[in-house]
Amino acid sequence: MRMVEANGVALHVREDGDPNGAPVVFSNSLGTDLRLWDAILPHLPAGLRMVRYDKRGHGLSDCPAGPYRLEDLVTDAEALLDALAIRDCVFVGLSVGGLIAQSLAARRPDLIRAAVLSNTAATMGDAAMWEARMEAIRTGGLDAVAEAVMDRWFGKSFRHDPSVALWKNMMIRTPQEGYLGCCAAIAAADLTESTAALALPVLGIAGAEDGACPAERTAATVGSIKGGRMETIPATGHLPCVEAPEAYATLLTQFLKEIGHV
Numbered sequence: 001m002r003m004v005e006a007n008g009v010a011l012h013v014r015e016d017g018d019p020n021g022a023p024v025v026f027s028n029s030l031g032t033d034l035r036l037w038d039a040i041l042p043h044l045p046a047g048l049r050m051v052r053y054d055k056r057g058h059g060l061s062d063c064p065a066g067p068y069r070l071e072d073l074v075t076d077a078e079a080l081l082d083a084l085a086i087r088d089c090v091f092v093g094l095s096v097g098g099l100i101a102q103s104l105a106a107r108r109p110d111l112i113r114a115a116v117l118s119n120t121a122a123t124m125g126d127a128a129m130w131e132a133r134m135e136a137i138r139t140g141g142l143d144a145v146a147e148a149v150m151d152r153w154f155g156k157s158f159r160h161d162p163s164v165a166l167w168k169n170m171m172i173r174t175p176q177e178g179y180l181g182c183c184a185a186i187a188a189a190d191l192t193e194s195t196a197a198l199a200l201p202v203l204g205i206a207g208a209e210d211g212a213c214p215a216e217r218t219a220a221t222v223g224s225i226k227g228g229r230m231e232t233i234p235a236t237g238h239l240p241c242v243e244a245p246e247a248y249a250t251l252l253t254q255f256l257k258e259i260g261h262v
């Protein structure tokens with residue numbers, strides 16, 4: 001187990017693969033920890049340095065008092081990459097992790113040579129939707145919204161897989177302060193202008209049945225980036241790396257080859 005202090009926050013970090021390999025950094029979604037990526041790692045090519053972390057308020061990382069701004073989450077990621085001496089990585093961000101990827105790529109192009117924007121967009125939801133979710137959680141805890149969240153996370157064919165009970169446990173065991181802190185960050189984020197100005201290779205990945213960030217929202221954001229390319233994985237929801245890990249890893253591997261990262 002590894003701790004890296006970044007931006008004054010103790011972050012839980014895990015590295016797999018070749019410590020001297022080309023770096024790929026994974027940033028996960030609201031209510032998930034770094035286990036989100038477990039199933040795809042065995043399907044990725046050898047020779048990569050694969051870095052995962054729990055963002056603040058999630059998993060084993062510190063949970064500072066909220067609310068957070070997207071800026072806080074981005075500064076954490078920036079400080080983490082600096083602390084790990086990572087440059088020119090491929091940054092794979094899913095959902096709020098994709099907001100972090102977009103913002104970090106705009107701010108620190110020296111850190112990121114290419115980005116994968118998975119199940120994300122330049123804006124996610126609207127203020128009223130996030131306020132309603134936060135209010136339901138303040139009143140009833142994470143349990144109060146968990147089933148609705150599972151409906152958005154998973155496509156129809158996976159929704160009743162026995163493992164969904166464990167993903168739900170992961171979500172409801174997220175510190176409430178950390179979850180709400182990140183909701184506030186997502187609600188206020190609008191990266192429309194800075195993302196359209198990005199100049200790096202971008203692969204967009206969507207789930208055809210994503211109820212949290214519909215595929216057309218990801219496609220619109222990726223389409224705003226010159227040279228951005230889009231893929232949609234059939235019969236998956238918001239977490240296609242969980243539902244279809246081989247398909248997800250194949251798309252990622254193709255992209256890594258295209259840009260000469262492997």
Ligand SMILES: O=C(O)CC1=CCC(=O)O1
Binds near residue numbers: 149212
């Ligand atoms: O919890 C959800 O509805 C899905 C989600 C939205 C932003 C994020 O990171 O996950």
